[in-house]
Amino acid sequence: xxxxxxxxxxxxxxxxxxxxxxxxxxxxxxxxxxxxxxxxxxxxxxxxxxxxxxxxxxxxxxxxxxxxxxxxxxxxxxxxxxxxxxxxxxxxxxxxxxxxxxxxxxxxxxxxxxxxxxxxxxxxxxxxxxxxxxxxxxxxxxxxxxxxxxxxxxxxxxxxxxxxxxxxxxxxxxxxxxxxxxxxxxxxxxxxxxxxxxxxxxxxxxxxxxxxxxxxxxxxxxxxxxxxxxxxxxxxxxxxxxxxxxxxxxxxxxxxxxxxxxxxxxxxxxxxxxxxxxxxxxxxxxxxxxxxxxxxxxxxxxxxxxxxxxxxxxxxxxxxxxxxxxxxxxxxxxxxxxxxxxxxxxxxxxxxxxxxxxxxxxxxxxxxxxxxxxxxxxxxxxxxxxxxxxxxxxxxxxxxxxxxxxxxxxxxxxxxx
Amino acid sequence: xxxxxxxxxxxxxxxxxxxxxxxxxxxxxxxxxxxxxxxxxxxxxxxxxxxxxxxxxxxxxxxxxxxxxxxxxxxxxxxxxxxxxxxxxxxxxxxxxxxxxxxxxxxxxxxxxxxxxxxxxxxxxxxxxxxxxxxxxxxxxxxxxxxxxxxxxxxxxxxxxxxxxxxxxxxxxxxxxxxxxxxxxxxxxxxxxxxxxxxxxxxxxxxxxxxxxxxxxxxxxxxxxxxxxxxxxxxxxxxxx
Numbered sequence: 038x039x040x041x042x043x044x045x046x047x048x049x050x051x052x053x054x055x056x057x058x059x060x061x062x063x064x065x066x067x068x069x070x071x072x073x074x075x076x077x078x079x080x081x082x083x084x085x086x087x088x089x090x091x092x093x094x095x096x097x098x099x100x101x102x103x104x105x106x107x108x109x110x111x112x113x114x115x116x117x118x119x120x121x122x123x124x125x126x127x128x129x130x131x132x133x134x135x136x137x138x139x140x141x142x143x144x145x146x147x148x149x150x151x152x153x154x155x156x157x158x159x160x161x162x163x164x165x166x167x168x169x170x171x172x173x174x175x176x177x178x179x180x181x182x183x184x185x186x187x188x189x190x191x192x193x194x195x196x197x198x199x200x201x202x203x204x205x206x207x208x209x210x211x212x213x214x215x216x217x218x219x220x221x222x223x224x225x226x227x228x229x230x231x232x233x234x235x236x237x238x239x240x241x242x243x244x245x246x247x248x249x250x251x252x253x254x255x256x257x258x259x260x261x262x263x264x265x266x267x268x269x270x271x272x273x274x275x276x277x278x279x280x281x282x283x284x285x286x287x288x289x290x291x292x293x294x295x296x297x298x299x300x301x302x303x304x305x306x307x308x309x310x311x312x313x314x315x316x317x318x319x320x321x322x323x324x325x326x327x328x329x330x331x332x333x334x335x336x337x338x339x340x341x342x343x344x345x346x347x348x349x350x351x352x353x354x355x356x357x358x359x360x361x362x363x364x365x366x367x368x369x370x371x372x373x374x375x376x377x378x379x380x381x382x383x384x385x386x387x388x389x390x391x392x393x394x395x396x397x398x399x400x401x402x403x404x405x406x407x408x409x410x411x412x413x414x415x416x417x418x419x420x421x422x423x424x425x426x427x428x429x430x431x432x433x434x435x436x437x438x439x440x441x442x443x444x445x446x447x448x449x450x451x452x453x454x
Numbered sequence: 455x456x457x458x459x460x461x462x463x464x465x466x467x468x469x470x471x472x473x474x475x476x477x478x479x480x481x482x483x484x485x486x487x488x489x490x491x492x493x494x495x496x497x498x499x500x501x502x503x504x505x506x507x508x509x510x511x512x513x514x515x516x517x518x519x520x521x522x523x524x525x526x527x528x529x530x531x532x533x534x535x536x537x538x539x540x541x542x543x544x545x546x547x548x549x550x551x552x553x554x555x556x557x558x559x560x561x562x563x564x565x566x567x568x569x570x571x572x573x574x575x576x577x578x579x580x581x582x583x584x585x586x587x588x589x590x591x592x593x594x595x596x597x598x599x600x601x602x603x604x605x606x607x608x609x610x611x612x613x614x615x616x617x618x619x620x621x622x623x624x625x626x627x628x629x630x631x632x633x634x635x636x637x638x639x640x641x642x643x644x645x646x647x648x649x650x651x652x653x654x655x656x657x658x659x660x661x662x663x664x665x666x667x668x669x670x671x672x673x674x675x676x677x678x679x680x681x682x683x684x685x686x687x688x689x690x691x692x693x694x695x
Binding site: 100102112114116118125141144362377433438446 | 531532535536538539554555557558559560561562563564566568569570581582584586587668669670671684687688
């Protein structure tokens with residue numbers, strides 16, 4: 038219901054004491070998105086624990102164990118709306134299973150907010166956050182240098198950290214980076230402009246989030262339509278209707294377009310594009326539609342309809358940046374189910390090419406074991422071809438997950454190189 | 455499927471039947487009364503006894519006997535703090551239990567709905583909607599809703615900081631008094647646990663305006679959520695909606 042430019046998803050990354058929860062609490066509090074009964078509940082809990090004042094961090098902990106142990110275990114989603122935009126925050130915990138949680142939160146984010154403690158500057162964890170943000174191709178990064186109040190709001194301290202971050206970012210693929218000096222605790226440059234940092238001329242964080250241009254983040258060029266199901270209504274009115282239903286992954290389709298069905302390679306023309314209410318001349322990402330073709334062709338779930346002059350690669354051998362998400366390590370030569378768009382096949386991890394040390398960002402060519410939170414480049418062989426684009430060009434047709442057939446758990450997520 | 459506690463608002467049942475008739479679909483009813491009669495569950499005792507928690511057994515029995523492998527619901531992450539942790543495809547083991555600390559990661563829009571026999575999924579397609587999104591959508595698509603959501607005159611009793619509707623199930627305390635107020639409900643559960651707000655919002659436009667200005671959460675008047683800080687999480691772990 039919301040057009041893409043009205044809805045912005047962001048994820049937050051920070052080390053344990055960088056003030057991430059405080060920042061989210063501040064953002065929600067100052068934008069008046071916390072309800073009175075919620076505030077009352079966390080005020081009571083803060084008092085019970087003997088905290089001074091209200092601990093805004095309590096607002097984001099949803100499970101009993103999280104509140105009791107004071108740690109965040111799993112990604113939580115928060116929502117708030119300003120007159121300009123609706124926001125979805127993927128709040129990813131900084132303690133355990135960090136990589137797994139950040140990768141999950143980052144997979145759908147438009148923006149990553151990376152927090153740096155002004156006293157400590159860029160640390161190892163910051164590198165990891167920046168690396169995951171670039172690996173998941175989050176289009177925009179906002180680096181918030183937090184706790185500026187503890188370094189006397191010093192412009193020099195801030196500029197040092199900006200320079201440090203720019204140096205590590207120069208080795209990564211990041212399209213858009215911005216820097217903001219803030220104090221989440223006091224509210225400087227979060228929702229309201231700081232009175233303590235005249236030297237910072239740009240807008241506070243919320244304003245940046247509200248005005249950021251994100252509609253160009255989706256791929257509108259490569260027309261890809263993964264078929265989810267075939268519609269064959271059993272009614273008189275639609276006796277001869279045979280529609281291919283699904284959600285457009287990228288690009289635009291128009292009636293009359295010449296299309297190729299993959300992997301079979303048959304070609305046809307689009308006869309109609311239908312929705313529940315009406316027929317359309319054109320449809321584009323991320324619309325859910327039903328498409329009919331001029332010719333009768335065998336098409337089913339897992340096939341992909343693309344424009345004939347712009348086809349993805351159909352391949353059984355793919356190279357993937359793989360993030361292992363499960364407690365059980367990858368079993369060498371074991372079969373997994375690979376899920377890619379609406380397509381599921383059996384697959385094996387043929388080769389671990391290298392593993393990345395997420396702290397130093399060095400490649401390790403010796404250690405081939407894939408454990409929880411490991412990120413590695415692997416070669417995967419599938420039983421039937423997948424129609425793939427590189428993740429860099431297409432987040433939807435460039436991503437996969439692996440499911441362990443013995444447990445049915447999602448054990449890994451991958452980005453096609 | 456409807457899990458019928460027997461403690462319904464009459465309007466809820468009328469609306470349910472009208473929808474079923476209009477769509478011409480089959481309705482499965484899981485009856486809490488039958489679960490009680492069969493000795494599967496026992497009524498709670500005490501002053502604030504409700505059938506809210508009893509529904510869990512009825513729901514899981516109905517899922518099992520009808521071999522349902524995916525129950526689609528309207529739960530949203532912004533409703534409640536434990537629900538903020540939910541997946542779109544949320545796995546339930548063969549006891550119907552939710553294990554919030556060991557959930558399957560969900561990335562991009564690739565969903566894993568695979569399960570063993572006896573297990574099932576709860577799917578929440580509108581997880582990322584807010585209360586405001588729901589009202590805007592109802593308004594835009596002109597969707598029928600039960601009359602209870604609109605402000606109306608009703609006999610109510612002030613209890614636990616909210617207006618509890620008068621009904622055959624309500625046992626009045628000595629100091630309590632039944633009064634008639636113009637109220638509406640933001641969320642609907644059993645008539646015994648659902649509190650209303652005083653309101654003049656009797657059209658969709660007025661409701662949208664009212665919701666935009668609300669300073670309390672949507673489920674703040676649900677006594678079932680307020681039994682403890684983790685009331686929702688505890689029930690969800692056992693198999694609640």
